[in-house]
Amino acid sequence: MIRVLLADDEAMIRAGVRAILSADPGIEVVAEAGDGRQAIEQALAHRPDVALLDIRMPHLDGLATAAELARALPTTSVIMLTTxxxxxxxxxxxxxxxxxxxxxxxxxxxxxxGVHAVAGGAAYLSPKVAHRVITELGGGRMSHGTAARRRTDTLTPRERQVLALVGEGLSNAEIARRLHVVEGTVKAYVSAILTRLDVKNRVQAAIVAYEAGLVPKT
Incomplete structure (x- = not known):
């Protein structure tokens, strides 16, 4: 069961999102909050697997809340939900x-x-957001490519292979099946990759993979 914290200052939005999540038997909304400070309090109390945060909230916005959760609860994955x-x-x-x-x-x-993806250790961008990111990367791929390749050159061949699959958006379980290894081995590889590339999460690692040319253009 994936335990979710939902934070949004609009009650009607929370109700709508909760209804969607409740339709999935594998997801449980364990707490709700109407602002960033409440979200942090509820997260510390319930320790959810995933926190869904609106960007614009009173007292503490979603971006600041996400940064605080990353420090206080690194095992809670954060999804930003916004208009x-x-x-x-x-x-x-x-x-x-x-x-x-x-x-x-x-x-x-x-x-x-998105909830299932990040709970499984993957990253998830909505198609519209992914298009923006890829477009931006595409425009700067050649200028950033040399630096990215220099960074990925420090990885072992297996780590580069795992990084490429992270760049394709695969979860740890999917990578494990693709490489015929256990999921724990993939987690160890991903952890080492994040450390050696000096990035905070899989999204940033995926960007490096794309810039380095490890992920084929579609």
Whole structure:
């Protein structure tokens, strides 16, 4: 069962999101909050697997809340949920350690897929957000490629293989099946990769993989 914290200052939005999540028998909303401070308090009390955070909240916005949760509860994966798709929000959310970014205007199936993905150790961006990120990377891929390749050159061949699969958006379980190893081995590889690349999460690692040319263009 995936335990979820839902934080949004609009009660109607929370009700709608909760209804979508409750339709999945594998997801349980264990706590709700109307602002960032409450979200942190509820997270510390319930220790959810996933925290769904609105970006614009009173007292402490979603970005600051995500950063605090990353420090206090590193085992809780964060998904930013917002109506805003500006690049600045996306960049700040990912730099702050968020594992996912979803737009409220997206398909409800994206919400469920995102929760399952980050709970399984993967990263998840809604298609619209992914398009923005890939477009941005595509424009700067050549200029950043040399630096990214230099960073990935420090990895072992197996670590580069795992990084490439992370870049494709695969979860630890999917990577384990692809490489015919146990999931614990993949977790160890991913942990080592994050440390050696000096990145905060799988999204940032995926960006390095893309810039280094480890992930083929689609």
């Amino acid at each position: 805003f798709g500006e690049d600045d929000y996306i960049a700040r959310a990912l730099a702050g350690g968020a594992s996912g970014f979803l737009l409220k205007s997206g398909d409800p199936h994206e919400l469920l897929a």
